Amino acid sequence: QVQLVESGGGLVKPGGSLRLSCTASGFTFSDHYISWIRQAPGKGLEWIAYISNGGTTIYYADSVRDRFTISRDNAKNSLYLQMNRLRAEDTAVYYCARESVFDSGGFYFYYFDSWGQGTLVTVSS
Amino acid sequence: IQLTQSPSSLSAFVGDTVTVTCRSSQDISIYLNWYQKKPGKAPKLLIYAASSLHSGVPSRFSGSGSGTEFTLTISSLQPEDFATYYCLQSFSTLFTFGPGTRLDI
Numbered sequence: 001q002v003q004l005v006e007s008g009g010g011l012v013k014p015g016g017s018l019r020l021s022c023t024a025s026g027f028t029f030s031d032h033y034i035s036w037i038r039q040a041p042g043k044g045l046e047w048i049a050y051i052s053n054g055g056t057t058i059y060y061a062d063s064v065r066d067r068f069t070i071s072r073d074n075a076k077n078s079l080y081l082q083m084n085r086l087r088a089e090d091t092a093v094y095y096c097a098r099e100s101v102f103d104s105g106g107f108y109f110y111y112f113d114s115w116g117q118g119t120l121v122t123v124s125s
Numbered sequence: 126i127q128l129t130q131s132p133s134s135l136s137a138f139v140g141d142t143v144t145v146t147c148r149s150s151q152d153i154s155i156y157l158n159w160y161q162k163k164p165g166k167a168p169k170l171l172i173y174a175a176s177s178l179h180s181g182v183p184s185r186f187s188g189s190g191s192g193t194e195f196t197l198t199i200s201s202l203q204p205e206d207f208a209t210y211y212c213l214q215s216f217s218t219l220f221t222f223g224p225g226t227r228l229d230i
Contacts, residue, residue, distance in 0.1 A: 035220070037168075045160070045168065045211050047220040059218050095167060102174055109174040110215040111158045115167035 002026040002114045004096050009119030016086050016123070022079040022096030022116055030054075030074040033099040035112065036081050038092035038121075046092075049081065050099070064090075086123045093118040126150055126214050128223035136229045142200040145226045147212035149193045156216035159188055159197045162225070163208045171210075172197065204230070 008020040022034070035050040048061045049070040058070055069082040079096050097112035127150040137143050147157065155175035160168040170179045172188035175195055185200045199206055207230045212223040 039162075044225045045162065045213075045222040047213075047222065050218065050220070061219065097168075102177065104174065109156060109177075111170055111173035111179075112160075112168075112213070113170050113173075113179065115169075117167055 002098070004098060004114060004116035006094060006096055006116040006119035009094065009121045011122045011124065012086055013125050014087060014123055017082070017084045018086065018121060020081040020083065020094055020119060020121070022081075024077045024079070024098070027098070027114075029072075029077040033110075034072065034079050035097050035099060036068075036070060036079075036094060037097050037112070037115075038090075038094045039118075040089070040092040043092075051079070083121070086121075088123050091121060091123045093120050126153060126217050126219075126221055128212055128214055128221055130210075130212060130223040130226045132226060133224065134227040134229065137202055139202055139204055139230070141202045142198065143202060143228065144199075145197045145210050145212075145228075147190075147195045147197070147223050149195075149214060149216075152192050153214050153216035155191050156214055157188075157190065157195045158213045158215060159186075160211045160213060160222075161206075161208045162211060168211070199228075 003025045048064045050059045051070045067085045071080045095118045096116045098114040100113045102109040129148045131146045157175045159172040162168045176188045187198045209225045209227045
């Protein structure tokens with residue numbers, strides 16, 4: 001079955017760095033765009049980054065642009081998020097999510113249909 | 126693209142029918158998905174393309190709307206439906222979620 005497993009979370013000091021990983025199984029990883037989405041404690045969901053199936057197209061939310069880098073290794077069925085210059089407000093559970101598409105007569109509708117269980121990142125001194 | 130949801134929270138009984146509204150700051154056609162989120166669990170896709178029911182999701186969940194106003198309706202509420210519900214727009218590649226609607230028993 002489709003499975004996404006995040007790892008790499010932990011406690012880091014403000015200004016520090018952390019690298020998250022997401023390992024996929026049960027589907028053809030290289031066929032899918034993947035995103036990172038986070039949820040801060042007591043807050044809502046926030047999409048933060050997306051990478052195309054071949055890794056050539058990448059987008060970031062304003063809140064993380066220039067600090068975070070998304071990448072993938074299709075040979076290893078893995079997605080990564082390099083997080084630099086971390087701030088207290090980056091404290092959250094980070095999820096990777098698979099993007100799938102519904103083709104309705106040439107109109108393409110995208111949605112996140114499979115998610116990992118999340119990994120907690122805590123930024124605190 | 127900004128999304129708002131109303132109400133921000135609501136209380137209901139098992140067996141009730143409830144409706145959650147999501148409004149977009151611009152026309153997003155039907156590029157709107159709905160998710161259910163429970164504490165400590167990954168979000169679960171309910172509805173995509175505004176009204177298409179995701180595989181395995183009970184038929185008591187339904188979605189409607191287009192343009193700037195969308196609704197998620199849950200009929201005959203079950204105990205497992207008490208959760209927080211989020212809309213998500215996929216019209217822009219800079220995806221955005223609504224702030225969520227908490228549904229309490």
